Amino acid sequence: DAGITQSPRHKVTETGTPVTLRCHQTENHRYMYWYRQDPGHGLRLIHYSYGVKDTDKGEVSDGYSVSRSKTEDFLLTLESATSSQTSVYFCAISESGRETEAFFGQGTRLTVV
């Protein structure tokens, strides 16, 4: 299995609080992604990174920010959590970002109350 660890695996937080999710990889892959999974919507891309300090927005980036200060870590921050951000969040890594397989973490279930 690819070395991807998401933390925490489960979190309950209150509306308006900031939340940071962490994705850690041991594969030295250049590309990292954050998705959210919601019923009926599949996986929607939030942000992705194509190198250290190089990030770009996905299709549902409003309310989220990311940082990548080193190859192995990609952080997703909900600046002020809302109930609409209750979801399962997946991190993925890819060696080439295009034609190679993406490997996924086990997911973080976030509930905003």
Next chain:
Amino acid sequence: AQSVTQLDSQVPVFEEAPVELRCNYSSSVSVYLFWYVQYPNQGLQLLLKYLSGSTLVKGINGFEAEFNKSQTSFHLRKPSVHISDTAEYFCAVTNVNDYKLSFGAGTTVTVRA
């Protein structure tokens, strides 16, 4: 920009029957296509991918998919399903110009005895 449409949200099927999951994509440039599977409470794993060459691609667990450029489709098939194939299946696409990996909304396959 690229997008993926999975035409069936749920597919019930009897054990040992064939199954086909339909996927259409849109993109203004050449694409790479993938099918991923997600078993309950797990992350996603790759079933197969199309990069170039032969339009019929074989993957793991007896699955295969056919790339049809004229119809912009990449349908997934299995001639005989097992109970263990019960899962959610996602079609995904990248393209030659960027690093975004975009997913369809998913198809839930339920195999019944």
